[in-house]
Amino acid sequence: MMQLLGYFLAACIGISLGLMGGGGSVLAVPILVYVMGVDPKSAIAMTLFIVGIVSAVGLVPHWRQGNINLKKAGIFGSATMVGAFLGAQLTRLPFITGTVQLLLFAVMMLIAAIFMIRKSGKAIAHQANEPHLEDYPAPVCRYCWLWLLTEGLGIGVLTGLVGVGGGFAIVPALVLLGKTEMKEAVGTSLVIIVMNAIAGFLGYFGQADVVFDWHLMVNFTFVASLGILLGGYSGRYFNAKQLQKGFGYFLLAVAAFILFQQRDRLPRLTTLPETTVAIAQQK
Template structure:
């Protein structure tokens, strides 16, 4: 039953990628950790493989429609790849524990969910899926690459594909239309996943069978999501998905609540010891 539930959720991962151009890693990592029982570091590396592979499949219809800007993907993607590799290497250091990675993941999802909800509340004036203001500058390639390094580092560190940050960066800094931003983001997510996975290689244990079955299930969802995108306005899904991501973030924070106590308890113990010594 757990296997079935996990793979049904994997289909949902693909639908999210097909409809919104992102959000897959928000679902993939918690499903692998809390449903399938995979250790967080291993799950993050597996998430990169799953999301990267499924993003390639989701990229195909956008490529055919001419919604992939290769030059922009090269500029932004090259920066995110460097960041993803460095983030993965950072994650393999001893002081970056599983709990720290999951807490960082939850905090990022908390921010992402609030941004999704806020954007969905703005009045829609164009045919764009998500309303954004006009590009904020004329020559933004330097800012684009700087944000790319940050987004890539987070990808490697906590397994987040970065679609929630890549799409607005492409729109605001790269002056890319929304539809092209979604298609281009899938290519950049794939590039991130490759670089991050290389950084984890040799430091984690991978369940190749589980990854393959998840990729197949998510691929079905991606095809279904791409088909449904022609009938379901993604703007209607944005707010609901934002609240769902908020719930996922709350769940992960709750699951890792003991980490806060571990940080807090030694300080209390030290204070109590000092107090006891002073009394003696």
């Protein structure tokens, strides 16, 4: 029953991606961990595979519409790929445990949720179905291309660490720093997400504490891909920006749930080291 529930939720991820163009993939990690029973570190590595394939499927209509700038995808994506691989390599450090990754993931979910809620509120205010440039603040940089590469590196590191595509940060970076038209930025961001996922996924190979359940990964990806096609077809009947606000609040609830589940695993600063306790007992 839990596996059936997990696959149903995988379809929901795809539908949300098809309806809103992003955001739904962040649910893959909590579904794998809390529904499918996968270890957090393995779940994050597996999510990169799932996000990469599903984003590639969602890329098809944008490619047909000519909303992809391969040059900017190559420039920005090269930086994010380096960051994603480095982020995956950082998980080899002993203090980067599955718990730490889940906490970072929950923080990223909070940021993504707040961003979606704010952006959807502005979109509803001017009754538009497509994101507008005024949804984002104006850039204040002299060398925007350098900031673009720097932000790309940072986004990539977070992708490797916590398994999120980072589309909510890639799109405004392309618009503001890369001076890309909005529709083109959305399509180009999917190319970059695929590049991130590949680099991050490769970065997890060879780690002893990461186990890839290929059967689960393929099935999960297949169901989510069917969902994104259904969501893309159904998108004409819904106002995507109105859906974003409700989905943003849902992400807030999921992030709060993850933080609550991990509360007992947080390091307690007030706990004395064992050696200190032993010395005290001897005295």
